[in-house]
Amino acid sequence: MRKKVWLKRIAVTAALGFLLFAFGWVPYFLAGIATTRRFQFPDKENAGLTPATFQLAFEDVAFRSGNGVDLKGWWVPAPGAKRTVVMVHGLNRSRIEMVRRVPFVHEAGWNALLIDLRHHGASGGDTTTFGVKEKEDVEAAVRLARGRAPGPVVVWGVSLGAASVVLAAAEDPDVAGVICDSSYRSLDDTVRHHLQLFRGFRWWLRIVPNLPTADLTLFWMGRRGGFDITSADVLAAAAHLRGRPALFVANSDDRRMPKEIAFDLQAAAGPGAELLIVPGKSHGGAWRDGTAAYQAAAAALLERAQPAAATLARGVSPSAAESPAAR
Numbered sequence: 001m002r003k004k005v006w007l008k009r010i011a012v013t014a015a016l017g018f019l020l021f022a023f024g025w026v027p028y029f030l031a032g033i034a035t036t037r038r039f040q041f042p043d044k045e046n047a048g049l050t051p052a053t054f055q056l057a058f059e060d061v062a063f064r065s066g067n068g069v070d071l072k073g074w075w076v077p078a079p080g081a082k083r084t085v086v087m088v089h090g091l092n093r094s095r096i097e098m099v100r101r102v103p104f105v106h107e108a109g110w111n112a113l114l115i116d117l118r119h120h121g122a123s124g125g126d127t128t129t130f131g132v133k134e135k136e137d138v139e140a141a142v143r144l145a146r147g148r149a150p151g152p153v154v155v156w157g158v159s160l161g162a163a164s165v166v167l168a169a170a171e172d173p174d175v176a177g178v179i180c181d182s183s184y185r186s187l188d189d190t191v192r193h194h195l196q197l198f199r200g201f202r203w204w205l206r207i208v209p210n211l212p213t214a215d216l217t218l219f220w221m222g223r224r225g226g227f228d229i230t231s232a233d234v235l236a237a238a239a240h241l242r243g244r245p246a247l248f249v250a251n252s253d254d255r256r257m258p259k260e261i262a263f264d265l266q267a268a269a270g271p272g273a274e275l276l277i278v279p280g281k282s283h284g285g286a287w288r289d290g291t292a293a294y295q296a297a298a299a300a301l302l303e304r305a306q307p308a309a310a311t312l313a314r315g316v317s318p319s320a321a322e323s324p325a326a327r
Contacts, residue, residue: 022209054103087161088138090158090159113145166238179301182256183261188230195213238265
């Protein structure tokens with residue numbers, strides 16, 4: 001009898017320990033990695049690069065987001081240009097992720113403004129919020145760009161940066177165009193997807209059921225990051241781009257952000273939205289993997305963004321301006 005009692009106690013203790021591990025520590029730990037840990041990806045491909053590497057003059061800039069976070073960036077002027085592309089990096093990266101695209105932007109006759117999002121690079125901030133507060137960083141960059149050049153502003157982002165530029169453009173109808181490369185649909189969707197992926201290389205996640213771990217992780221992300229997780233809805237924001245030039249980009253075999261997401265975002269954005277799927281397995285590597293096709297698609301968007309900006313300035317939507325009745 002005494003042996004059975006001890007075995008029962010051991011079993012109950014083990015069960016309680018597993019519940020605390022699976023539904024207590026794991027969600028809290030994962031939420032902290034996602035929101036409060038400051039990690040810089042070792043970007044060996046771009047390490048040490050600046051616009052000067054490509055013989056382009058640039059200026060270090062410092063500015064603030066609407067909620068007071070100190071932000072840093074590079075302003076790269078093109079001769080005589082009155083139009084600007086704001087360029088935004090991905091999660092755990094910095095502005096150098098976008099620097100290889102600057103010569104293309106410069107040659108197209110646009111200024112470039114590369115920024116470090118909050119909690120990344122040289123910028124301030126204590127948390128990552130998956131676009132909810134980062135959109136304010138993009139909005140601040142757009143204001144800075146307009147203060148330096150009065151022409152149209154296009155926003156171009158990768159991964160977290162892609163989500164952030166769509167969320168920002170959704171709230172600013174004067175943004176002339178959007179390039180969204182390797183975004184997620186929503187925070188809810190990508191957390192559930194990534195938990196499934198992580199099972200493949202984290203043994204301790206294989207013993208943790210996806211439900212309710214995903215819901216608990218999302219809860220703690222909101223609590224630890226201090227933001228409303230339902231506001232990180234890129235698919236809903238894309239619907240507010242209707243009529244404006246938009247380009248959605250993905251790698252064909254990106255496991256983290258499958259290409260189907262780009263199709264969904266394009267459909268949500270409606271008329272004026274284009275799609276580019278580049279062969280490759282990398283996440284956010286479409287510029288490297290399919291440079292020529294990407295340049296052609298981006299150049300076409302920049303061309304379309306100029307008349308779009310003019311119609312927006314007149315208070316006419318681009319889709320209406322292109323209709324037969326508007327001609």
